[in-house]
Amino acid sequence: MTWRRKMTDETTPVRRLFNTCKQVFSNGGPGIVPSDDKIQQLRDVLDNMKPEDVGLTPTMPYFRQNTGPENLSPPPITYLHLYQCEQFSIGIFCLPPSGVIPLHNHPGMTVFSKILFGTMHIKSYDWVVDAPMRDSKTRLAKLKVDSTFTAPCNVSILYPEDGGNMHRFTAETACAVLDVLGPPYNLEGRHCTYFLDFPFNKFSSANGVVLRDEEHKEGYAWLQERDDNPEDLNVVGALYTGPNVED
């Protein structure tokens, strides 16, 4: 066995993910989508990842259902930070049953989301290009995904301008989602914005917007920007204790 072969065999899945991200996002930046080859490379790595590759099991406390009076508020979601540099970030969202990550955007980013276990509903939108704004905070969007996914399933990928750049995750059972962002959010221009979505008919007549395919209006919605810290977002950070990410 050659040295190179031996090294490959000994690489853990999470290190393989890290090394692949380094290659895929090496020339990355806001609005820059990796080539089809690179997307496929990262897709292949993520499609094969399992909860145990990042030290997770569904019996961990992050995934427990709320009991007691506090169960009226959304259950907390735990974020495990694995790695972040200027080009990309890797992290895991741990959602108990009924946990929701409210509708939010990913400005200029390409995002890979792999459900490691559990069942999750994903609703996502893209902006309708050239549609008039209803007001400075409300814009027309087109529905991209409105489906439930159960692991094991393939990775979902969104892009700066399509693929469902604005999305909401709703946990139907406890679930874990491995997220790769290229580039990550930052305070200088790639800010995470949250939205409320309203049916097309709610504002369309007052706004004079007419759809060419009127019969498909269920496929459209108005997205209205929210405050920076929506009251239904309850994410807490926790220390990642799985296998080492870096060599």
Ligand SMILES: [Fe+2]
């Ligand atoms: Fe997201």
